[in-house]
Amino acid sequence: MKVLIGWHATEEEMARFRKALPNANIVGPRPAPYLSRFDLTLKSIADSIVDADAIVGWVMPDGALDLAKKLKLICWMHAGCDELDLPRLKSLGVQVTNLRGANSIAVAEHAMAIILGLAKRLVAKHQAVVSAQPSPLYEDGSRSAMLHGRTLGIIGLGQIGSNIAQRAKAFDMKVLGVRLHPERGAGAADEVYGIDGMHDVLSKSDYVVLSTPITRQTDSFFGAREIDSMKSGAYLLNIARGNLIQEHPLYDALTSGKIAGYGADVWWTYNNAFPATYHFPVPSRTGIQRMANVIATGDQGANADDVVDRNISRSILGLQEFSESKPLTWKIDLDLGY
Incomplete structure (x- = not known):
């Protein structure tokens, strides 16, 4: 079995794969200029992917599948698989494993940090101290919001959502969860609803967290109707994928005060944007990230201690199962996308 490590791995990382898979041919990309060692160009793997049985990594360069003649497994180092051409992989007979759950605690902690930052107005209060501006006490616009006794609605009660629910309970919050299969239970949440109950949950929640996978069904699912269903003055957090939310209705809600923060x-x-995205002030073409009632981080939820190590362990397990023709524990459904 030939395994292509799809990033510029350290010697220690390569040694872990070789030790765990002593009968496999473990190769990496050719040296190439990069800004992050996790970048990957087609040119750097053009020779090695031709006869690779499996690839492990964070990036699948455009054109890679055209070259891969023997590929049967992708160990995708993300929870979300929306960047992969899943219909084509299905037609080629390529299986995919992902990292669902491996980063859930790190992302859940990050979500709670953002919730607290919004509620306690931490960015504004920090900036007031830096600029030596007094913060008025007990006045509108300066008071912190409370988590204690408030309601958190979690849209997507999977592994990340469930970990957020568990941590929110430590703040004495009431937690309402929405999931595609409510029969799987509420877990740490107080109540669980199906998709048909989402608008009811939105109307009851002081804080709303989106933690769903992005699929054909969830792409842009959160728009004006959903925002209108939210309590006036509630907070919204997206910890999953940006394109879950329609940007213009969110911008309108933030500027009008319909929601207190994002x-x-x-x-x-x-x-399919014109002019192309690079002409705009990404991450948001409307400039949402510059608003005073917004806290923005750039894909940092999983950038935490031990995460890369845990991701490698998960991928090694998938490769071992594949090499032994065992069922893949973390295999995704290529039709569902997760």
Whole structure:
């Protein structure tokens, strides 16, 4: 079995793969200029992917599948698989494993940090101290919002959503969860609803977190109707994928005061845009990230201690199962996208 490591791995990382898979041919990309060692160009793997049985990594360069003649497994180092051409992979007979759950604690902690930052107005208060501006006490626009006794609605009660629910309970919050299969239970949440109950949950929630996968069904699903269903003055957080939310209705809600604030670790991908995206002030063409009631981070939820190590362990397990013709524990459904 030939395994292509799809990033510029350290010697220690390569040694882990070789030790765990002693009968496999473990190769990496050719040296190439990069800004991050996790970048990958087609040129750097053009020779090695031709006869690779499996590839592990964060990036699948355009054109890679055209060259891969023997590929049967992708160990995708993300939870979301929307960047992959899943219909084509299905037609080629390529299986995909992902990292669902591996980063869930790190992302859940990051989500709680953003919720607290919004509620306690941390950015504005920090800036007031830096600029030596007094913060008025007990006045509108300066008071912190509370988590205690408030309601958190989690749209997408998977592994990340469930970990957020568990942490929110430590703040004495009431937690309402929405999931595609409510029969799977509420977990740490107080109540669980199906998709048909989402607008009811939105109307009851002081804080709303989006933690769903992005699929054909969820792409742009959160728009004006959903925002109108939210409580006036509630906070919205997106910890999953930027394109879950329609940008213009969100911009309108933030500028009108319909919602008190927005936090996001994920931002929009602009496809078929003119002029092309690079002409705009990404991450948001409307400039949402510059608003005073917005906390923005750039895909940093999983940038935490031990995460890369855990991701490698997960991928090694998938490769071992594949090499032994065992069922793949973390295999995704190529039709569902997760």
